[in-house]
Amino acid sequence: xxxxxxxxxxxxxxxxxxxxxxxxxxxxGIIYDDVGGLNPSAMSMRQIEQFxxxxxxxxxxxxxxxGLITALGVWSPDEQGRHIYALSLPxxxxxxxxxxxxxxxxxxxxxxxxQGIIAVGLAAWIAPPPPLQAYPVAVSVRAWLTxxxxxxxxxxxxxxxxxxxxxxxxxxxxxxxxxxxxWVAVVPSVLWLWLLSDSAVGVALRDATVHPWSPVRLVxxxxxxxxx
Amino acid sequence: MGDxxxxxxxxxxxxxxxxxxxxxxxxxQLPAQARDTSPRMVPAPDTxxxxxxxxxxxxxxxxxxxxxxxxRGQRVGEDSARLASLTLRTxxxxxxxxxxxxxxxAAADSALRVVAGPLRDLQPLPPLVMAAVPExxxxxxxxxxxxxxxxxxxxxxxxxxxxxxxxLVMLANRVMADAVKRRLEPSPRGPSxxxxxxxxxxRALSSFFVSFTLGGTSGLHRRAGEAMRSSxxxxxxxxxAGDHAxxxxxLIPTADDSVSRFxxxxxxxxxxxxxxFPLEVNVKRRCLSGDDAACEAWVRKYELTxxxxxxxxxxxxxxxxxxxxxxxxxxxxxxxxxxMRPGPVAALLAVSGVAPESLARQWRDSIVAAQRNSHExxxxxxxxxxxxxxxxxxxxxxxxxxxx
Numbered sequence: 001x002x003x004x005x006x007x008x009x010x011x012x013x014x015x016x017x018x019x020x021x022x023x024x025x026x027x028x029g030i031i032y033d034d035v036g037g038l039n040p041s042a043m044s045m046r047q048i049e050q051f052x053x054x055x056x057x058x059x060x061x062x063x064x065x066x067g068l069i070t071a072l073g074v075w076s077p078d079e080q081g082r083h084i085y086a087l088s089l090p091x092x093x094x095x096x097x098x099x100x101x102x103x104x105x106x107x108x109x110x111x112x113x114x115q116g117i118i119a120v121g122l123a124a125w126i127a128p129p130p131p132l133q134a135y136p137v138a139v140s141v142r143a144w145l146t147x148x149x150x151x152x153x154x155x156x157x158x159x160x161x162x163x164x165x166x167x168x169x170x171x172x173x174x175x176x177x178x179x180x181x182x183w184v185a186v187v188p189s190v191l192w193l194w195l196l197s198d199s200a201v202g203v204a205l206r207d208a209t210v211h212p213w214s215p216v217r218l219v220x221x222x223x224x225x226x227x228x
Numbered sequence: 229m230g231d232x233x234x235x236x237x238x239x240x241x242x243x244x245x246x247x248x249x250x251x252x253x254x255x256x257q258l259p260a261q262a263r264d265t266s267p268r269m270v271p272a273p274d275t276x277x278x279x280x281x282x283x284x285x286x287x288x289x290x291x292x293x294x295x296x297x298x299x300r301g302q303r304v305g306e307d308s309a310r311l312a313s314l315t316l317r318t319x320x321x322x323x324x325x326x327x328x329x330x331x332x333x334a335a336a337d338s339a340l341r342v343v344a345g346p347l348r349d350l351q352p353l354p355p356l357v358m359a360a361v362p363e364x365x366x367x368x369x370x371x372x373x374x375x376x377x378x379x380x381x382x383x384x385x386x387x388x389x390x391x392x393x394x395x396l397v398m399l400a401n402r403v404m405a406d407a408v409k410r411r412l413e414p415s416p417r418g419p420s421x422x423x424x425x426x427x428x429x430x431r432a433l434s435s436f437f438v439s440f441t442l443g444g445t446s447g448l449h450r451r452a453g454e455a456m457r458s459s460x461x462x463x464x465x466x467x468x469a470g471d472h473a474x475x476x477x478x479l480i481p482t483a484d485d486s487v488s489r490f491x492x493x494x495x496x497x498x499x500x501x502x503x504x505f506p507l508e509v510n511v512k513r514r515c516l517s518g519d520d521a522a523c524e525a526w527v528r529k530y531e532l533t534x535x536x537x538x539x540x541x542x543x544x545x546x547x548x549x550x551x552x553x554x555x556x557x558x559x560x561x562x563x564x565x566x567x568m569r570p571g572p573v574a575a576l577l578a579v580s581g582v583a584p585e586s587l588a589r590q591w592r593d594s595i596v597a598a599q600r601n602s603h604e605x606x607x608x609x610x611x612x613x614x615x616x617x618x619x620x621x622x623x624x625x626x627x628x629x630x631x632x
Contacts, residue, residue: 097625145613152620159627215616 012073027054056223063143067150075158116140475588
């Protein structure tokens with residue numbers, strides 16, 4: 001499967017990889033600017049904490065967007081080819097989807113491994129003084145799980161595409177600019193106002209978002225590389 | 229229902245079941261310790277010393293706050309709303325109105341104990357009493373000093389409509405602060421008989437009563453630890469590493485304190501360099517050129533003023549009150565120890581009723597535990613990804629594509 005899909009995945013893997021390296025190494029620039037060189041031993045406590053926070057924020061951003069981009073890359077051929085068992089696939093639809101999911105998990109695990117190596121390396125390089133402790137493994141595992149969760153969520157939507165029928169309905173009755181306006185402006189605005197409202201649904205949605213069992217809590221948690 | 233719809237429904241049900249908060253009655257069934265795992269130092273409530281009226285008051289207030297539909301599903305912490313309701317309820321009762329009586333203090337103390345311990349002492353009340361509580365709880369006369377002076381006495385207004393929990397907490401803060409101020413400043417004329425800093429400490433204490441204790445203590449500990457570390461306080465690092473003497477020096481200033489005891493030369497000068505206001509460029513220049521007096525004056529002005537930064541003061545309130553909740557307002561008026569610089573820190577230290585060394589140790593342990601728990605609990609939280617991966621994966625595997 002990887003061999004078949006590699007031409008499709010190659011630019012995504014390379015693009016995400018380069019982007020990941022830039023994003024995760026961006027906090028190193030903070031050291032360079034604040035300290036005047038790549039000299040971690042000259043960092044003050046505040047600078048170390050700024051670095052840890054920046055790295056954590058970048059890692060969270062990286063995890064969400066890497067899962068998202070990888071999912072879009074994995075499922076774009078399916079969207080274009082409209083593979084429907086038994087007309088266009090040599091295997092069952094479920095088998096096909098499982099292979100795609102395994103491919104995405106494999107790519108994300110490889111990228112997360114690189115992220116983990118970067119985190120461990122930075123933690124060892126900075127070597128925070130006591131009582132600060134480094135948590136590169138915890139942060140990396142969290143990042144890995146976040147990429148997988150985001151990937152699985154987007155995959156579920158990409159495969160089932162619950163908006164497809166609505167889109168079809170709108171396309172048949174309204175011109176394209178109106179349809180685009182509905183998706184880009186009207187729907188997000190209504191959802192946003194609903195979410196911010198003091199109605200029972202709005203309150204329940206807000207509470208559900210920050211509930212301990214909400215997947216959003218993966219992103220809202222402590223991503224700081226150091227703590228003490 | 230087709231396969232695709234069924235999977236959509238399955239995903240939706242999964243989202244709702246896992247993300248939906250517990251209802252208020254279900255929350256009321258949970259013991260407080262099950263909802264907040266932060267370390268507790270407060271013993272279980274002992275209602276034997278209270279009067280029957282006080283006992284009835286807090287029972288009614290807590291029961292009504294837990295069961296009132298207006299508080300359900302709101303963003304304000306349930307416990308904050310409970311104490312706010314308790315405060316308002318206590319103030320609203322004739323005979324207690326705007327009087328800081330021992331019963332009032334006992335009620336506040338009891339609320340602190342109740343939210344810190346299980347709710348086993350909360351007995352169900354008769355339905356008729358429960359039905360009458362909301363009407364007695366609201367409206368509440370609240371002092372409004374925005375538009376009128378104080379020469380004619382306090383002006384009160386009666387809010388109309390059902391208040392939001394945020395409003396409840398805000399009003400409770402104001403009522404509590406007003407009551408504490410009256411208690412600590414019995415006469416507006418002449419010098420205050422209380423030690424310096426008592427009113428500031430009382431203000432922190434009253435705010436703490438309503439908000440901080442009940443809003444999650446581990447978060448407060450963590451924020452305080454972060455604020456203190458980021459302030460460049462050299463002694464803090466050694467304190468957190470286990471040097472209790474450094475904790476004492478860093479957290480509790482004494483009469484003979486000096487800046488060098490709080491800040492290492494490198495850190496505090498870097499702090500001055502980075503954060504001094506632009507208008508004080510001369511002070512910055514003198515400090516950086518080696519003028520210790522200039523550095524010390526600046527640090528005293530911005531770091532060691534009597535009104536300490538909120539996290540430190542609130543944390544001291546928290547630790548002190550957790551150790552000795554009862555009689556806090558009485559102890560706050562005690563004179564400072566001879567070697568203690570008078571101020572809110574000394575007053576809040578008196579609230580604890582323990583030696584400074586013990587308080588500093590408790591403080592340090594709480595902060596360090598909160599920091600460690602932050603990452604440990606996050607590690608456990610990461611496990612919640614597994615069921616979501618299964619749900620989303622199954623939804624994807626079972627999905628079908630239309631032939632169009």
